[in-house]
Amino acid sequence: xxxxVKILGSNSASFAHNRHQTSQVVEIDNxxxxxxxxxxxxxxxxxxxxxxxxxxxxxxxxxxxxxxxxLIGLISTMHLYGRxxxxxxxxxxxxxxxxxxxxxxxxxxxxxKINLIEWKVGIQExxxxxxxxxxxxxxMNHSIxxxxxxxxxxxxLRRLNVNCLPEQLTPxxxxxxxxxxxxxNADGSVRYVNQxxxxxxxxxxxxxxxxxxxxxxEILNWIKxxxxxxxxxxxxxxxxxxxxxxxxxxxxxxxxxxxxxxVKKLIIGHFSTRYRDLTxxxxxxxxxxxxxxxxxxxxxxxxxx
Amino acid sequence: xxxxVKILGSNSASFAHNRHQTSQVVEIDNxxxxxxxxxxxxxxxxxxxxxxxxxxxxxxxxxxxxxxxxLIGLISTMHLYGRxxxxxxxxxxxxxxxxxxxxxxxxxxxxxKINLIEWKVGIQExxxxxxxxxxxxxxMNHSIxxxxxxxxxxxxLRRLNVNCLPEQLTPxxxxxxxxxxxxxNADGSVRYVNQxxxxxxxxxxxxxxxxxxxxxxEILNWIKxxxxxxxxxxxxxxxxxxxxxxxxxxxxxxxxxxxxxxVKKLIIGHFSTRYRDLTxxxxxxxxxxxxxxxxxxxxxxxxxx
Numbered sequence: 001x002x003x004x005v006k007i008l009g010s011n012s013a014s015f016a017h018n019r020h021q022t023s024q025v026v027e028i029d030n031x032x033x034x035x036x037x038x039x040x041x042x043x044x045x046x047x048x049x050x051x052x053x054x055x056x057x058x059x060x061x062x063x064x065x066x067x068x069x070x071l072i073g074l075i076s077t078m079h080l081y082g083r084x085x086x087x088x089x090x091x092x093x094x095x096x097x098x099x100x101x102x103x104x105x106x107x108x109x110x111x112x113k114i115n116l117i118e119w120k121v122g123i124q125e126x127x128x129x130x131x132x133x134x135x136x137x138x139x140m141n142h143s144i145x146x147x148x149x150x151x152x153x154x155x156x157l158r159r160l161n162v163n164c165l166p167e168q169l170t171p172x173x174x175x176x177x178x179x180x181x182x183x184x185n186a187d188g189s190v191r192y193v194n195q196x197x198x199x200x201x202x203x204x205x206x207x208x209x210x211x212x213x214x215x216x217x218e219i220l221n222w223i224k225x226x227x228x229x230x231x232x233x234x235x236x237x238x239x240x241x242x243x244x245x246x247x248x249x250x251x252x253x254x255x256x257x258x259x260x261x262x263v264k265k266l267i268i269g270h271f272s273t274r275y276r277d278l279t280x281x282x283x284x285x286x287x288x289x290x291x292x293x294x295x296x297x298x299x300x301x302x303x304x305x
Numbered sequence: 306x307x308x309x310v311k312i313l314g315s316n317s318a319s320f321a322h323n324r325h326q327t328s329q330v331v332e333i334d335n336x337x338x339x340x341x342x343x344x345x346x347x348x349x350x351x352x353x354x355x356x357x358x359x360x361x362x363x364x365x366x367x368x369x370x371x372x373x374x375x376l377i378g379l380i381s382t383m384h385l386y387g388r389x390x391x392x393x394x395x396x397x398x399x400x401x402x403x404x405x406x407x408x409x410x411x412x413x414x415x416x417x418k419i420n421l422i423e424w425k426v427g428i429q430e431x432x433x434x435x436x437x438x439x440x441x442x443x444x445m446n447h448s449i450x451x452x453x454x455x456x457x458x459x460x461x462l463r464r465l466n467v468n469c470l471p472e473q474l475t476p477x478x479x480x481x482x483x484x485x486x487x488x489x490n491a492d493g494s495v496r497y498v499n500q501x502x503x504x505x506x507x508x509x510x511x512x513x514x515x516x517x518x519x520x521x522x523e524i525l526n527w528i529k530x531x532x533x534x535x536x537x538x539x540x541x542x543x544x545x546x547x548x549x550x551x552x553x554x555x556x557x558x559x560x561x562x563x564x565x566x567x568v569k570k571l572i573i574g575h576f577s578t579r580y581r582d583l584t585x586x587x588x589x590x591x592x593x594x595x596x597x598x599x600x601x602x603x604x605x606x607x608x609x610x
Contacts, residue, residue, distance in 0.1 A: 013382075013385050014347065014378070014381070014382040014385055014386075015347060015348045015351065015382075020348075039344060039345060039347070039348075039375065039378040040344060040345040040348055042319065042320060042344070043320045043325075043344075043345055046320065063407075063410040063411050064411050065377060065378055065381045065407070065411055066381075069374075069377055069378045069381075070344065072370060072374055073319075073344040073370055073374045076319070076370045076371075076374075077318075077319040077320075080318050080319055081319075094410040095410075097406065097410075098403075098406055098407055098410060101402065101403055101406055102368075102370070102403055105368040105399040105400075105402075105403060105449075106368050106369050106370055106449065107369075107448060107449045143412060144410075144411065144412045
């Protein structure tokens with residue numbers, strides 16, 4: 001399978017230079033995850049042909065407004081457009097309290113259920129386990145409780161090699177082969193050697209979304225070797241002190257982390273409003289890690305590109 | 306003086322057909338009032354050259370999201386951009402509770418004070434009394450607590466007629482003339498007849514913003530003779546039953562109200578997302594009240610046009 005990431009916004013703090021705040025859509029095996037939801041995300045979704053009815057999971061990294069002020073509007077629009085399916089909402093403690101209060105004052109009884117999954121602060125945990133993928137939290141070091149998310153496809157099954165396949169296999173025998181075991185005779189001797197009739201599993205891809213964070217080498221533990229890494233680069237390297245003080249990262253820090261983690265591609269975002277032109281940021285990261293791309297709105301990144 | 310109204314958004318429910326949700330900027334004597342604040346209002350403000358630093362008063366009509374989900378983002382941006390001036394926030398009970406909870410979870414201590422004025426539900430009251438104008442609430446009949454706002458310039462003072470003016474008047478005498486009284490001699494006899502040395506005051510203008518409401522003839526009490534009336538027309542007349550059920554108004558109802566109130570101009574807005582083309586709505590209102598205009602984004606309406 002492949003993981004794709006569509007950027008809806010990637011500016012920090014507030015809308016500026018025609019750049020919207022953080023939001024992106026991750027798609028794996030036709031399941032759509034919205035990651036963060038800055039103000040105007042539903043408008044950006046429309047602009048970039050994302051059907052909000054298809055989004056069944058929303059993951060919020062933290063409760064700074066540039067990462068979630070669009071959430072209540074999106075939920076309200078889902079309600080107005082007749083959603084009935086459960087929406088799974090993953091985020092920090094406090095998120096549901098805010099949504100619930102806003103719905104109460106608007107007199108809204110949602111026509112769908114919200115399945116809330118609150119993560120524990122500062123601890124990596126498996127937060128979602130679906131048949132073909134898992135999502136784990138990635139603890140961030142920010143000024144308030146904050147978490148990134150690691151999307152990992154599960155190890156795929158071996159594929160049958162149709163050219164070498166014995167005929168008339170039962171469903172049980174097929175599953176046995178796909179799971180990597182040999183087919184046996186009644187006396188326990190090998191009837192078909194698995195590797196002679198199957199092909200290796202397809203690659204299982206991974207994507208790490210690192211939200212607002214100070215540079216923290218321990219994050220390496222959780223992102224090593226991912227195919228695609230999104231990491232914030234709020235500031236250029238000359239503002240490393242400011243980055244430290246405001247719990248953000250610089251271009252160099254993101255580039256060095258990507259290099260140390262041996263990721264395949266790096267997407268940078270969460271740009272400070274002080275930067276109108278983003279080329280200098282990109283250049284600075286590329287000096288550390290060449291395969292770096294700007295999270296410009298509407299861009300799509302795929303693990304198998 | 307003149308009152309001007311700049312439309313930032315006027316769609317109902319959610320963003321559709323490139324139309325944003327309700328928000329408008331009212332300007333009187335260089336004081337800027339933001340009336341309602343749908344999601345993305347700060348982006349619309351930038352698009353239409355409204356400096357948010359100039360906005361000192363925000364009035365919210367009710368707590369349906371299409372009228373206030375942009376408020377917390379706007380307040381956060383004011384904070385990030387270094388606002389120190391007090392912001393006066395006028396709205397229904399519950400508004401401050403929501404804002405306070407969101408600021409708490411984002412760890413934000415606002416660098417400016419919010420002066421909250423909560424109105425009483427269903428009762429017209431004087432909610433703001435400034436040197437040159439007043440704002441009163443206009444009770445709406447909606448599914449949750451909802452209020453419109455009546456902006457009225459205060460009666461202006463008489464103007465000195467420089468061609469007929471006696472020389473060497475003291476400041477006290479000038480103010481006496483401006484307030485409409487004669488100047489007197491020590492024995493009480495008239496020294497200068499006011500009307501011979503002054504001109505009538507300039508006209509004092511008025512603007513009524515009627516938010517979401519069922520058609521309610523009693524609203525006439527509060528909007529009679531205003532120069533400019535904004536009224537919702539969520540539905541066309543064939544959906545009068547739906548309007549009644551959802552506590553909204555139709556084109557005909559708004560037009561008839563404007564005619565009965567003898568207003569000078571009517572602006573219609575809060576269009577249902579079912580209407581891509583708004584011309585049929587405008588035509589239907591115009592059949593009842595000719596001087597009607599669509600609240601299209603970026604439009605500016607003035608009481609002295």
